[in-house]
Amino acid sequence: MREVSVSLGSRSYPIYVGPGILREVGDLARRHLSGERVLVVTNPTVASLYAAAVEESLAAVGFVVRRAEIPDGEEYKTLATVAALYDAALGAELERGDTVLALGGGVVGDIAGFLAATYMRGVAFVQVPTTLLAQVDSSVGGKVGVNHPWGKNLIGAFYQPRFVLADVRTLATLPLREVRAGLAEVIKYGVIHDAAFFAWLEANFEALLKLSDAAVEQAVATSCAIKAAVVSADETEKGLRAILNFGHTLGHALEAATRYERFVHGEAVAIGMVFAARLARRLGYFEPAGVERIAALVRRAGLPDAIPPDIAPEALLDAMRRDKKVAAGQLTFILPEAIGKVRIVRGVPADIVRSVLVEY
Numbered sequence: 001m002r003e004v005s006v007s008l009g010s011r012s013y014p015i016y017v018g019p020g021i022l023r024e025v026g027d028l029a030r031r032h033l034s035g036e037r038v039l040v041v042t043n044p045t046v047a048s049l050y051a052a053a054v055e056e057s058l059a060a061v062g063f064v065v066r067r068a069e070i071p072d073g074e075e076y077k078t079l080a081t082v083a084a085l086y087d088a089a090l091g092a093e094l095e096r097g098d099t100v101l102a103l104g105g106g107v108v109g110d111i112a113g114f115l116a117a118t119y120m121r122g123v124a125f126v127q128v129p130t131t132l133l134a135q136v137d138s139s140v141g142g143k144v145g146v147n148h149p150w151g152k153n154l155i156g157a158f159y160q161p162r163f164v165l166a167d168v169r170t171l172a173t174l175p176l177r178e179v180r181a182g183l184a185e186v187i188k189y190g191v192i193h194d195a196a197f198f199a200w201l202e203a204n205f206e207a208l209l210k211l212s213d214a215a216v217e218q219a220v221a222t223s224c225a226i227k228a229a230v231v232s233a234d235e236t237e238k239g240l241r242a243i244l245n246f247g248h249t250l251g252h253a254l255e256a257a258t259r260y261e262r263f264v265h266g267e268a269v270a271i272g273m274v275f276a277a278r279l280a281r282r283l284g285y286f287e288p289a290g291v292e293r294i295a296a297l298v299r300r301a302g303l304p305d306a307i308p309p310d311i312a313p314e315a316l317l318d319a320m321r322r323d324k325k326v327a328a329g330q331l332t333f334i335l336p337e338a339i340g341k342v343r344i345v346r347g348v349p350a351d352i353v354r355s356v357l358v359e360y
């Protein structure tokens with residue numbers, strides 16, 4: 001089992017990564033938590049596969065375990081779902097010293113984290129991510145929250161877990177589409193921070209797609225280490241942390257403009273990364289060969305690399321104007337200068353964005 005640390009003073013926490021470690025959750029919870037009760041928040045898909053293992057492990061070390069299931073899907077990442085969870089937490093007699101444990105993908109993690117951040121003004125939180133995307137990204141760093149009809153993740157908080165446990169063997173049951181979606185965020189880390197990791201991905205992509213234990217463990221641990229370093233330096237996105245949003249200015253707009261029905265998050269981010277690379281080239285920051293390396297890896301992952309022609313550029317520009325990175329009405333993009341290095345560019349003119357959208 002590998003261990004990666006997020007360093008935030010008294011709120012520092014470990015990320016445990018390895019194959020077959022799911023049943024260690026009880027012992028780790030005993031080490032990191034006080035309190036008597038754990039509310040496991042999950043959905044029916046994940047519950048049928050992994051809830052028994054997690055709950056038995058927690059019960060074996062003396063926790064009183066209750067489960068709350070939410071419907072499966074990004075369209076349920078809403079305040080209404082959180083409201084139902086408040087009822088479930090109260091019904092389970094969860095107290096201030098108790099714990100909310102998220103078991104599932106990023107949707108479950110973001111919602112359960114928001115419950116943990118707000119129920120009784122905050123209870124302990126644990127992340128047990130079961131999608132590749134959640135293991136490499138959403139379970140780490142403390143962004144929790146829900147969507148608003150006007151846009152992605154517009155309601156939320158920064159609220160860190162006590163620990164993260166990523167059992168890479170849980171990915172064996174993941175639909176291929178979700179494996180591919182998770183690879184988008186993995187590719188992101190190579191572009192924003194680590195040229196050697198990007199080259200490693202180029203060399204090991206087939207093993208990753210086949211979910212070989214060694215390749216997945218390496219990809220998850222490296223991704224978590226990069227995210228942990230960024231979050232440790234800038235927890236609340238005053239500056240540097242925005243680099244983790246590479247591909248998301250357009251990605252989130254694509255998700256919202258299509259009402260979360262057409263793309264899963266990683267697919268939208270994949271299109272957004274190739275778009276940002278093209279925008280960087282247009283603005284003179286980035287070499288054409290770099291754009292092609294990113295697009296090639298996106299295609300090898302089986303992810304989309306272009307905006308479907310029926311989605312109007314104006315609809316995307318409207319959605320991008322509600323991006324949380326907008327400042328004084330100006331669009332912000334994370335743009336690559338080289339593989340492994342990005343810059344945060346505020347005030348990209350809308351007419352240039354529009355023209356790259358049209359061409360793309």
Ligand SMILES: NC(=O)c1ccc[n+]([C@@H]2O[C@H](COP(=O)([O-])OP(=O)(O)OC[C@H]3O[C@@H](n4cnc5c(N)ncnc54)[C@H](O)[C@@H]3O)[C@@H](O)[C@H]2O)c1
Binds near residue numbers: 074182
């Ligand atoms: N908080 C953050 O920092 C952060 C980072 C990235 C993404 N996100 C958010 O995460 C969400 C996307 O997360 P996601 O890609 O994990 O999607 P998801 O949570 O919708 O999970 C994808 C699908 O896989 C199923 N599933 C989960 N684990 C499984 C398993 N082991 N076997 C079989 N099926 C399984 C789920 O039930 C779901 O149907 C988006 O809402 C996105 O905004 C948040």
Ligand SMILES: O=C(O)C(=O)C[C@@H](O)[C@H](O)[C@H](O)COP(=O)(O)O
Binds near residue numbers: 141143152241244
């Ligand atoms: O952790 C971060 O910071 C990220 O930007 C990670 C993203 O992959 C993730 O999708 C995040 O939820 C986006 O954050 P948002 O602030 O743009 O909603």
Ligand SMILES: [Zn+2]
Binds near residue numbers: 137185248265269
């Ligand atoms: Zn993301």
